[in-house]
Amino acid sequence: MSAKPGSPLALALAIWTWFExxxxxxxxxxxxxxxxxxxxxFDRNRVITGSLYRRTAVIVSRLTPLWDFKVVGSLPAxxxxxxVVSNHCSQADPFLISGxxxxxxxxGKASLFRVPVMGWSMWLAGDIPVVRGEKxxxxxxxARCARYLERGMPVMIFPEGTRxxxxxxxxxxxxxxxxxxxxxxxxxxxxxxxxxxxLPVHDWRFARARARVAIGDPISTAGxxxxxxxxxxxxxxxxxxxxxxxxxxxxxx
Amino acid sequence: xxPLFPCLAAPDDRPVLTVDGRTLSAAQVVAAAARHVAALTAxxxxxxxxxxxxxxxxxxxxxxLAANALAGxxxxxxNPRLGxxxxxHVASDAAPRFCFAADPQAVPAGPLGRPLxxxxxxxxxxxxxxxxxxxxxxxxxxxxxTSGTTGLxxxxxxxxxxxxxxxxxxxxAWLWTAADAVVHALPLFHVHGLVLGWFGSLRVGGCLRxxxxxxxxxxxxxxxxxxxxxxxxxxxxxxxxEAAEADPAVAEGLRAARLLISGSAGxxxxxxQRIAALCGRGVYERYGLTETLINCALPVSGPPRPxxxxxxxxxxxxxLCDDQRRTIAAGDxxxxxxxxxxGPQVFTGYLNNPVATAAVRDAEGWFYTGDLATRDxxxxxxxxxxxxxxLIKSGGFKIGAGEIEACLADHPxxxxxxxxxxxxxxxxxxxxxxxxxxxxxxPPSAEALIQHVAAALAPHKRxxxxxxxxxxxxxxxxxxxxxxxxxxxxxxxx
Numbered sequence: 001m002s003a004k005p006g007s008p009l010a011l012a013l014a015i016w017t018w019f020e021x022x023x024x025x026x027x028x029x030x031x032x033x034x035x036x037x038x039x040x041x042f043d044r045n046r047v048i049t050g051s052l053y054r055r056t057a058v059i060v061s062r063l064t065p066l067w068d069f070k071v072v073g074s075l076p077a078x079x080x081x082x083x084v085v086s087n088h089c090s091q092a093d094p095f096l097i098s099g100x101x102x103x104x105x106x107x108g109k110a111s112l113f114r115v116p117v118m119g120w121s122m123w124l125a126g127d128i129p130v131v132r133g134e135k136x137x138x139x140x141x142x143a144r145c146a147r148y149l150e151r152g153m154p155v156m157i158f159p160e161g162t163r164x165x166x167x168x169x170x171x172x173x174x175x176x177x178x179x180x181x182x183x184x185x186x187x188x189x190x191x192x193x194x195x196x197x198x199l200p201v202h203d204w205r206f207a208r209a210r211a212r213v214a215i216g217d218p219i220s221t222a223g224x225x226x227x228x229x230x231x232x233x234x235x236x237x238x239x240x241x242x243x244x245x246x247x248x249x250x251x252x253x
Numbered sequence: 254x255x256p257l258f259p260c261l262a263a264p265d266d267r268p269v270l271t272v273d274g275r276t277l278s279a280a281q282v283v284a285a286a287a288r289h290v291a292a293l294t295a296x297x298x299x300x301x302x303x304x305x306x307x308x309x310x311x312x313x314x315x316x317x318l319a320a321n322a323l324a325g326x327x328x329x330x331x332n333p334r335l336g337x338x339x340x341x342h343v344a345s346d347a348a349p350r351f352c353f354a355a356d357p358q359a360v361p362a363g364p365l366g367r368p369l370x371x372x373x374x375x376x377x378x379x380x381x382x383x384x385x386x387x388x389x390x391x392x393x394x395x396x397x398x399t400s401g402t403t404g405l406x407x408x409x410x411x412x413x414x415x416x417x418x419x420x421x422x423x424x425x426a427w428l429w430t431a432a433d434a435v436v437h438a439l440p441l442f443h444v445h446g447l448v449l450g451w452f453g454s455l456r457v458g459g460c461l462r463x464x465x466x467x468x469x470x471x472x473x474x475x476x477x478x479x480x481x482x483x484x485x486x487x488x489x490x491x492x493x494x495e496a497a498e499a500d501p502a503v504a505e506g507l508r509a510a511r512l513l514i515s516g517s518a519g520x521x522x523x524x525x526q527r528i529a530a531l532c533g534r535g536v537y538e539r540y541g542l543t544e545t546l547i548n549c550a551l552p553v554s555g556p557p558r559p560x561x562x563x564x565x566x567x568x569x570x571x572x573l574c575d576d577q578r579r580t581i582a583a584g585d586x587x588x589x590x591x592x593x594x595x596g597p598q599v600f601t602g603y604l605n606n607p608v609a610t611a612a613v614r615d616a617e618g619w620f621y622t623g624d625l626a627t628r629d630x631x632x633x634x635x636x637x638x639x640x641x642x643x644l645i646k647s648g649g650f651k652i653g654a655g656e657i658e659a660c661l662a663d664h665p666x667x668x669x670x671x672x673x674x675x676x677x678x679x680x681x682x683x684x685x686x687x688x689x690x691x692x693x694x695x696p697p698s699a700e701a702l703i704q705h706v707a708a709a710l711a712p713h714k715r716x717x718x719x720x721x722x723x724x725x726x727x728x729x730x731x732x733x734x735x736x737x738x739x740x741x742x743x744x745x746x747x
Contacts, residue, residue: 072370210380216358241367242357245357245366245367245368245369246354246358246369247369248292249295249296249353249369249372250372252373253380
């Protein structure tokens with residue numbers, strides 16, 4: 001696409017993106033509403049309503065000519081009990097990461113679940129809200145994550161807890177690593193690169209982006225105790241940085 | 254100026270590269286290069302910057318090296334098995350801006366940093382930028398690290414002009430044209446596989462069929478299609494000959510090739526004869542160094558000559574010199590001198606190391622190879638060893654260790670052999686041989702081997718002592734360490 005930022009074409013494409021996003025989100029939400037009572041009795045992991053939501057996010061990203069999002073890598077050979085972690089640089093990250101070939105439940109801040117339609121869909125998808133800074137909320141969210149993991153459903157956490165607005169990956173919070181160690185889960189690192197330009201901060205206009213998410217190799221936490229968290233964080237950070245570095249030639253525009 | 258790779262200046266649908274069953278045309282290689290240029294620009298890499306390429310067994314490794322050449326950045330090809338200390342040296346010496354790898358995860362973390370992937374080369378959705386065709390300029394194109402037997406590896410800087418002149422000379426010696434497909438299973442971090450095999454094919458406009466993993470049956474199959482040239486090292490010819498004896502299809506492949514070329518080390522006379530008996534054709538040898546590219550090659554207009562690497566290539570000036578760097582005029586096939594060369598193929602110098610460069614190249618541009626050779630009347634050279642370790646002065650004669658080693662290795666019961674000179678009050682130096690027997694449980698008698706050398710070469714070239722060993726001492730790159738043999742000889746005598 002040759003739409004220059006600020007040009008009428010760029011504006012039209014940004015509006016189109018909002019339009020198709022709203023239409024598809026509504027369609028997804030109503031479909032989830034219909035499916036939830038029919039499927040939940042036998043689909044405890046909410047795979048059906050969850051997958052529907054992820055597919056919708058992928059279709060939204062495919063329908064806008066502004067975005068070129070792809071997954072690099074495939075389902076790891078070993079995918080048991082798994083906490084998936086990724087760096088976080090944009091609100092467009094979920095649209096990209098939803099393209100990975102497995103269902104997982106996302107840990108997200110509670111305010112996101114109150115966003116009309118899309119937030120409600122997250123709830124129907126089985127995602128896990130957490131109130132920032134509230135210990136009780138964090139505890140119950142982690143307990144829900146652990147239950148998902150026990151039932152073989154991977155959990156997705158942004159360990160930075162928020163978007164990084166620079167090229168640096170911010171400090172990791174303990175939660176994801178504590179969860180993996182206490183439940184004996186593997187950590188599966190993902191790295192995203194290129195989404196930062198997709199939805200610039202403090203701007204309503206979607207913009208051009210070429211982004212990729214790379215799938216790493218699972219890191220076992222077997223034999224680790226909570227004292228190993230700093231070490232585990234370091235290993236995971238290095239793996240994410242290596243994955244992100246390799247994506248750079250693919251995300252240039 | 255002329256383009257470095259004319260077939261890419263006006264790219265068409267001709268196949269230029271086949272790896273693992275995938276074939277790319279000249280137009281596809283240029284398209285991949287255009288995407289690479291866009292990626293390099295976005296990364297802030299400018300022409301002349303150093304860029305590492307981990308030469309993993311993958312089509313994209315070859316593509317990246319060609320794309321770097323077109324983009325005008327200097328490639329530093331990296332051995333995927335590079336050790337940690339060598340990687341640290343390359344990282345500080347060449348300081349590549351970025352390193353690329355087809356499979357970045359397979360590269361161990363280390364001082365060369367986290368590699369960038371090469372998927373953009375084959376991903377048609379990636380942006381591209383116009384590729385200006387690289388011309389035959391004097392700007393650096395490659396930094397190739399040479400493994401020394403002592404000290405840290407040195408980075409030999411080769412320019413586009415070095416490479417183009419040398420390839421043109423080889424093309425004339427081998428009658429190598431766009432109709433030829435080169436087949437090889439060599440790594441891409443050395444002159445042989447990269448400069449001759451890949452850049453050579455691009456220069457003449459032919460095709461390279463690269464088999465990243467050596468396997469006689471698939472190599473033979475690749476030789477059977479069209480007009481083909483095989484590039485291989487002696488160990489590969491040895492294994493091809495063994496495979497051909499068991500499998501007629503392999504012999505058929507060797508017969509089908511238009512040319513069999515051996516290099517990087519001497520091919521034993523016995524191996525020559527074995528291959529000639531198997532497929533009815535000989536192997537042509539050539540001689541070169543990383544720093545000088547190829548200096549000598551037997552022209553294919555004449556017959557192959559086992560033991561000889563041929564006369565200097567067109568454009569190469571060559572002398573034999575004595576210890577005082579005085580020219581030896583002899584053409585008697587007997588007098589040994591150091592090979593000294595000058596010409597457009599001689600490298601720019603060692604990276605960041607003017608002292609080492611001055612040690613091997615004099616003010617007039619003559620490069621002292623350190624290799625010892627004899628020359629016959631036709632001007633063809635026979636390489637007999639290395640000056641630093643292989644010139645033995647015994648009983649008033651100058652004897653090349655390599656000649657005796659080759660003779661011993663030609664004995665059917667010998668796997669490999671190394672020869673050194675040990676101080677001797679009577680002879681000056683005494684020839685001592687170390688031999689690895691083909692069957693260590695039943696080695697031949699030392700006396701029989703000594704007689705074999707005396708009969709095949711000359712009595713004064715026979716070893717005065719011969720020791721059987723389980724293996725020869727080698728460095729990490731597989732180069733023989735003669736210093737280790739000296740220590741062994743001292744301990745055996747006392």
